[in-house]
Amino acid sequence: MTWPETMPDDNREQTVGLLAHTSGPATGAPREGRVYRQGDDYDRGMSYDPSAFPPFAVTVDLVVLTVRSHALCSLAVRRGEPPFQGRWALPGGFVREDEDLAQAAARELAEETGLRVHDPAAPAQDDGAHLEQLATYGDPGRDPRMRVVSVAHLALAPDLPAPRAGGDASNARWAPVGEMLERGGHGRDGEPVAPLAFDHHQILADGVERARSKIEYSSLATAFCPPEFTVGELRRVYEAVWGVALDPRNFHRKVTGTPGFLVPTGGTTTRQGGRPAQLFRAGGATLLNPPMLRPEV
Amino acid sequence: MTWPETMPDDNREQTVGLLAHTSGPATGAPREGRVYRQGDDYDRGMSYDPSAFPPFAVTVDLVVLTVRSHALCSLAVRRGEPPFQGRWALPGGFVREDEDLAQAAARELAEETGLRVHDPAAPAQDDGAHLEQLATYGDPGRDPRMRVVSVAHLALAPDLPAPRAGGDASNARWAPVGEMLERGGHGRDGEPVAPLAFDHHQILADGVERARSKIEYSSLATAFCPPEFTVGELRRVYEAVWGVALDPRNFHRKVTGTPGFLVPTGGTTTRQGGRPAQLFRAGGATLLNPPMLRPEV
DNA sequence: TTAATAGTGTCTGTGAGACAGTATCAA
DNA sequence: TTGATACTGTCTCACAGACACTATTAA
Numbered sequence: 001m002t003w004p005e006t007m008p009d010d011n012r013e014q015t016v017g018l019l020a021h022t023s024g025p026a027t028g029a030p031r032e033g034r035v036y037r038q039g040d041d042y043d044r045g046m047s048y049d050p051s052a053f054p055p056f057a058v059t060v061d062l063v064v065l066t067v068r069s070h071a072l073c074s075l076a077v078r079r080g081e082p083p084f085q086g087r088w089a090l091p092g093g094f095v096r097e098d099e100d101l102a103q104a105a106a107r108e109l110a111e112e113t114g115l116r117v118h119d120p121a122a123p124a125q126d127d128g129a130h131l132e133q134l135a136t137y138g139d140p141g142r143d144p145r146m147r148v149v150s151v152a153h154l155a156l157a158p159d160l161p162a163p164r165a166g167g168d169a170s171n172a173r174w175a176p177v178g179e180m181l182e183r184g185g186h187g188r189d190g191e192p193v194a195p196l197a198f199d200h201h202q203i204l205a206d207g208v209e210r211a212r213s214k215i216e217y218s219s220l221a222t223a224f225c226p227p228e229f230t231v232g233e234l235r236r237v238y239e240a241v242w243g244v245a246l247d248p249r250n251f252h253r254k255v256t257g258t259p260g261f262l263v264p265t266g267g268t269t270t271r272q273g274g275r276p277a278q279l280f281r282a283g284g285a286t287l288l289n290p291p292m293l294r295p296e297v
Numbered sequence: 298m299t300w301p302e303t304m305p306d307d308n309r310e311q312t313v314g315l316l317a318h319t320s321g322p323a324t325g326a327p328r329e330g331r332v333y334r335q336g337d338d339y340d341r342g343m344s345y346d347p348s349a350f351p352p353f354a355v356t357v358d359l360v361v362l363t364v365r366s367h368a369l370c371s372l373a374v375r376r377g378e379p380p381f382q383g384r385w386a387l388p389g390g391f392v393r394e395d396e397d398l399a400q401a402a403a404r405e406l407a408e409e410t411g412l413r414v415h416d417p418a419a420p421a422q423d424d425g426a427h428l429e430q431l432a433t434y435g436d437p438g439r440d441p442r443m444r445v446v447s448v449a450h451l452a453l454a455p456d457l458p459a460p461r462a463g464g465d466a467s468n469a470r471w472a473p474v475g476e477m478l479e480r481g482g483h484g485r486d487g488e489p490v491a492p493l494a495f496d497h498h499q500i501l502a503d504g505v506e507r508a509r510s511k512i513e514y515s516s517l518a519t520a521f522c523p524p525e526f527t528v529g530e531l532r533r534v535y536e537a538v539w540g541v542a543l544d545p546r547n548f549h550r551k552v553t554g555t556p557g558f559l560v561p562t563g564g565t566t567t568r569q570g571g572r573p574a575q576l577f578r579a580g581g582a583t584l585l586n587p588p589m590l591r592p593e594v
Numbered sequence: 595t596t597a598a599t600a601g602t603g604t605c606t607g608t609g610a611g612a613c614a615g616t617a618t619c620a621a
Numbered sequence: 622t623t624g625a626t627a628c629t630g631t632c633t634c635a636c637a638g639a640c641a642c643t644a645t646t647a648a
Binding site: 546572592 | 626635636637638640644645646647
Binding site: 228248249252273274276 | 624625626627628629630
């Protein structure tokens with residue numbers, strides 16, 4: 001029995017490096033009369049000229065997921081200005097001149113939640129969140145004001161105190177992703193929920209799907225748990241993220257038998273009621289072999 | 298036995314949408330004296346002002362993979378200008394004002410190779426390449442001339458005629474990824490190979506790893522094959538991409554028994570020698586259940 | 595004939611899923 | 622006591638891997 005040594009979408013660390021481009025389009029006919037000359041001059045090694053390429057704004061958007069009261073929830077902030085004034089959106093902001101994309105995402109995450117990001121080198125024994133790049137969204141019409149390319153990131157965090165945004169609790173909330181992603185969905189009070197601003201519905205859907213598939217073959221589900229947790233608590237994370245019920249006995253046998261996944265701390269707890277349960281923390285393994293299997297249909 | 302309905306990194310289609318950001322940083326102290334005010338004004342709904350955000354150039358870079366003579370190869374182009382003049386690099390170019398990221402990547406791919414991209418809606422029965430977003434690289438120092446964010450894409454193509462770049466064959470080649478990714482590697486003539494320009498070594502490594510893992514749980518390996526192919530030819534694709542030897546008998550039983558993976562065309566061929574082999578084309582299935590397993594170690 | 599590739603059958607070990615049964619707490 | 626959760630054991634079926642064997646071509 002084998003399983004890959006690497007994941008389809010590792011949370012890669014950027015290395016210092018430089019621009020990529022060809023030595024010029026194969027279709028080399030000059031394109032005149034354009035506002036921007038599409039980098040032809042840039043390609044030909046002329047000195048830097050800001051008018052030689054179209055300017056973009058670059059932002060990071062965050063899909064911050066957690067498990068609260070048996071439901072997968074995403075952080076949402078209310079927009080205070082047009083466009084989409086008053087609608088819910090994903091947190092995010094501009095990438096600064098001097099920071100990497102991952103740094104920008106970590107900074108926004110800290111500003112919104114106070115969470116620090118796990119050191120990817122150290123084992124996941126400190127408190128903090130998991131952060132990885134998700135995908136980039138650059139449709140020309142995604143912002144009516146200007147051309148904006150957004151590098152979306154996915155963050156997974158344990159259950160947190162109520163969020164704050166600019167100090168105003170009514171402008172930030174943890175919302176169950178089931179409600180947010182339903183077309184014409186309704187909140188728990190039965191009121192209709194307006195769709196998310198911009199293309200954030202798609203970004204959230206992509207982030208949720210990434211989390212759902214990644215906990216299959218990695219130990220990432222532990223990022224939703226406190227530093228010490230029981231097998232039952234970990235099972236409830238899988239059940240909330242996948243929206244299914246799992247057999248507690250087979251789950252227990254599976255996770256405790258997967259090498260490197262869980263390390264017993266020696267302690268026990270009865271915080272879930274019933275017989276005292278062993279406490280574990282996340283082991284060093286990041287890839288599960290064999291993987292957890294998500295039940296079909 | 299179950300397997301997920303979705304992949305960890307679906308090739309998502311961008312929907313039309315808009316910008317994401319918060320209603321302002323929680324740490325709301327004014328930041329004066331900066332060249333760019335980091336979007337605070339933008340966040341507060343003031344009218345559009347180009348000086349309110351740092352300008353970026355946005356490019357697409359391409360990891361174009363194919364299988365040639367039992368080796369996984371990547372398209373490389375030689376740089377004609379500084380920086381990294383004379384070094385090999387990945388093909389790519391600027392995103393234009395009016396095009397989506399996927400459109401820009403498809404345009405660059407057509408310019409470099411003449412390949413068209415598969416219609417994701419139609420079954421993979423037409424000729425063409427597979428194209429998906431890979432990851433985005435935005436380290437502030439990755440280009441010495443200016444701040445450039447590159448949205449890397451991964452393309453998989455059948456074996457092609459020799460490439461051209463700007464009509465000059467000596468400035469483009471298919472290079473085995475084993476050679477390109479070796480540190481201080483050597484070409485087949487024993488000459489040392491200079492590392493790729495910019496951060497393209499990392500981008501290529503990420504693209505290769507994505508391809509290696511994705512052919513496990515999807516039918517993507519058929520993107521390396523001509524429209525009609527034999528089981529043996531498909532097996533040689535897996536062997537080249539993974540760099541392993543597979544048991545021909547178990548492989549045959551596995552791929553022909555996976556529903557939706559292969560559809561027999563009725564024809565046969567002896568182009569590989571030996572007993573005539575059935576010809577197949579790719580079936581409609583994009584996800585394999587159960588997956589192909591990459592041999593351990 | 596040999597050599598090559600194509601394709602089938604058969605055995606064995608691993609592991610997922612189903613589920614019986616026991617253990618240890620609170621109320 | 623009931624009821625909750627924790628945990629162990631056992632059975633069965635599916636399937637990956639190993640490999641013997643047959644089939645059909647070219648040289």
